[in-house]
Amino acid sequence: DVKVTQSSRYLVKRTGEKVFLECVQDMDHENMFWYRQDPGLGLRLIYFSYDVKMKEKGDIPEGYSVSREKKERFSLILESASTNQTSMYLCASRPGHYSYEQYFGPGTRLTVT
Amino acid sequence: EDQVTQSPEALRLQEGESSSLNCSYTVSGLRGLFWYRQDPGKGPEFLFTLYSAGEEKEKERLKATLTKKESFLHITAPKPEDSATYLCAVQVRAGGTSYGKLTFGQGTILTVHP
Numbered sequence: 001d002v003k004v005t006q007s008s009r010y011l012v013k014r015t016g017e018k019v020f021l022e023c024v025q026d027m028d029h030e031n032m033f034w035y036r037q038d039p040g041l042g043l044r045l046i047y048f049s050y051d052v053k054m055k056e057k058g059d060i061p062e063g064y065s066v067s068r069e070k071k072e073r074f075s076l077i078l079e080s081a082s083t084n085q086t087s088m089y090l091c092a093s094r095p096g097h098y099s100y101e102q103y104f105g106p107g108t109r110l111t112v113t
Numbered sequence: 114e115d116q117v118t119q120s121p122e123a124l125r126l127q128e129g130e131s132s133s134l135n136c137s138y139t140v141s142g143l144r145g146l147f148w149y150r151q152d153p154g155k156g157p158e159f160l161f162t163l164y165s166a167g168e169e170k171e172k173e174r175l176k177a178t179l180t181k182k183e184s185f186l187h188i189t190a191p192k193p194e195d196s197a198t199y200l201c202a203v204q205v206r207a208g209g210t211s212y213g214k215l216t217f218g219q220g221t222i223l224t225v226h227p
Contacts, residue, residue: 004156033214043157043200043217058214090156100145100204102215104156 002027004105006091012111019078021108023091029103030096032074034058034066036087037107043090049074081112115140119201119218126225129190134221136201137183146184147215148177149200157200191225198222 007022023032033048035058045058047066055066063085067075074093078085088109092102116139126132138146145164149157161170163179170177174195176187186199202215 040219042219043202043215045214048214092156100215101147101159101162103159104149107154107156109154 002103004091004093004103006105006108008108009106010109012113013081014113015082017081019081019110021076021089023074023105024072025093026072027093028071029093031094032068033092033102034074034076035090035092037090038087046076083112086110086112115203115205115216117201117203117216117218119221121221122219123222126191126223128192128225128227131189131191134186134199134223135183136218138203140203140205142205143203145204146179147202147204148186149202151198151200193225193227196223196225
């Protein structure tokens with residue numbers, strides 16, 4: 001089975017803090033994604049990576065950055081957390097070019113106070 | 114602009130009462146349509162991929178079908194454990210180096226009462 005894990009299930013941070021969310025997949029997938037999910041807005045893509053050290057902006061990249069130094073690990077960084085970044089953050093991975101289904105991790109519920 | 118619309122927003126069924134969820138899409142070149150199940154507070158769980166009109170996939174009490182404009186998720190004789198939010202997503206054909214992002218619908222919240 002595909003396994004995608006995220007570093008924390010729940011996280012509480014203060015405004016202005018730098019926040020790191022980590023995601024690890026164990027299936028040698030090439031592509032990895034970060035989404036946030038909010039009531040009424042659905043799932044929105046923040047960033048994705050189609051290879052090590054490669055990244056592309058999604059629909060809502062402002063206020064976020066990412067890092068992918070190793071194939072299995074994709075990190076989302078909130079440079080200076082703000083209250084409007086309180087959300088459920090979901091990581092996903094996908095095998096590669098010709099296999100399109102994405103497999104999701106359990107999510108991190110981030111609260112910024 | 115690519116759009117995915119799911120209906121109804123919420124559906125309440127009695128155990129054993131079969132029904133269907135709808136996902137209609139307007140995209141410029143469909144590469145794949147995906148169904149996911151999401152339980153509260155958890156990440157979406159992959160269910161099915163459909164690639165072309167006329168294709169059908171089945172898993173236990175669920176059956177997904179695809180036409181050129183919409184997909185249906187049929188639930189036969191549902192049980193309370195089928196209660197969840199069901200998400201539909203599409204992958205569109207894209208040029209250049211885009212490896213394709215999924216566009217998600219808002220989801221249908223299914224509640225099955227015993």
